[in-house]
Amino acid sequence: MSQSLFSGSNELPRLALFTDFDGTLVDIAETPDAVEIPSDLTEQIDRATREFEHAFAVITGREIADVDRFLSPLQLPIAGAHGAQRRRADGSMEQLDRELIAGAEEIARAIEPLTMAHPELLIEPKPGAVALHYRQAPDLASICQQALEEILADHPEYSLIEGKMVYEARPIGFDKGAALRAFMQEEPFLGRTPIFIGDDRTDEDAFRAAQELGGVGIKLGPGDTAARMRIADVASVHALIRGLGDMSHRDEPLLADTAH
Numbered sequence: 001m002s003q004s005l006f007s008g009s010n011e012l013p014r015l016a017l018f019t020d021f022d023g024t025l026v027d028i029a030e031t032p033d034a035v036e037i038p039s040d041l042t043e044q045i046d047r048a049t050r051e052f053e054h055a056f057a058v059i060t061g062r063e064i065a066d067v068d069r070f071l072s073p074l075q076l077p078i079a080g081a082h083g084a085q086r087r088r089a090d091g092s093m094e095q096l097d098r099e100l101i102a103g104a105e106e107i108a109r110a111i112e113p114l115t116m117a118h119p120e121l122l123i124e125p126k127p128g129a130v131a132l133h134y135r136q137a138p139d140l141a142s143i144c145q146q147a148l149e150e151i152l153a154d155h156p157e158y159s160l161i162e163g164k165m166v167y168e169a170r171p172i173g174f175d176k177g178a179a180l181r182a183f184m185q186e187e188p189f190l191g192r193t194p195i196f197i198g199d200d201r202t203d204e205d206a207f208r209a210a211q212e213l214g215g216v217g218i219k220l221g222p223g224d225t226a227a228r229m230r231i232a233d234v235a236s237v238h239a240l241i242r243g244l245g246d247m248s249h250r251d252e253p254l255l256a257d258t259a260h
């Protein structure tokens, strides 16, 4: 890391914490529904959100309802479907254009012949976006990419993005960086220093946004990244969330004056 988030000051900045979901808060699983939620995860997150005065949000490719189901009973601020959906900290929803929702439904229908021919493929329709998973059939990656490219030629309002064993159609103008910036303009995020933790290439926009706003991106795992910091694995993310929650309670100087 070239620069410390805490350098030049004895006091902790007021932090806002943003995390990705799959591969960051939970380990990657064979299918989207198979992710395992550690028994203490919701409690850990709940505690951190309180200590961060609720400046804690999830920014994910999943639809919001999925994350709510996995993290029940928590109802966090969430940007879902790569930012196409967004629930603010006050619980209000940013509404996505109906035409974009209809466009995503059409794209999902257009993929069906491919998934009928290859039942190992999985379509995940979401409000305003669509994922085509090939984790059960890695050899079909290029066929999936080509099929979606052809379908998106008729849907210029969408672009193709690539994740972990998945191709997705995401509406143009939406990404995780834009979602992070939108949260940062609202309470309780306003005026805080953003930290974004993610593991995938779709997280790069959010790393850059966090850093442009004076914060830091933390990349989980290997690979080229714009993030200035790295973290090893999901267990370390849980430990970091616990640790940051503890630190945010300190109002005394970070380093005690130990000069003799």
Ligand SMILES: O=P(O)(O)OC[C@H]1O[C@H](O[C@H]2O[C@H](CO)[C@@H](O)[C@H](O)[C@H]2O)[C@H](O)[C@@H](O)[C@@H]1O
Binding pocket: 020, 021, 022, 023, 027, 028, 029, 030, 031, 032, 033, 035, 059, 060, 061, 062, 063, 124, 131, 133, 135, 163, 164, 165, 166, 168, 200, 202
């Ligand atoms: O932005 P994220 O929270 O990381 O979401 C990205 C995509 O994650 C999910 O798919 C990925 O995780 C699955 C479960 O571990 C795995 O089976 C799949 O291969 C991964 O691509 C989710 O299903 C997608 O909707 C998200 O866009």
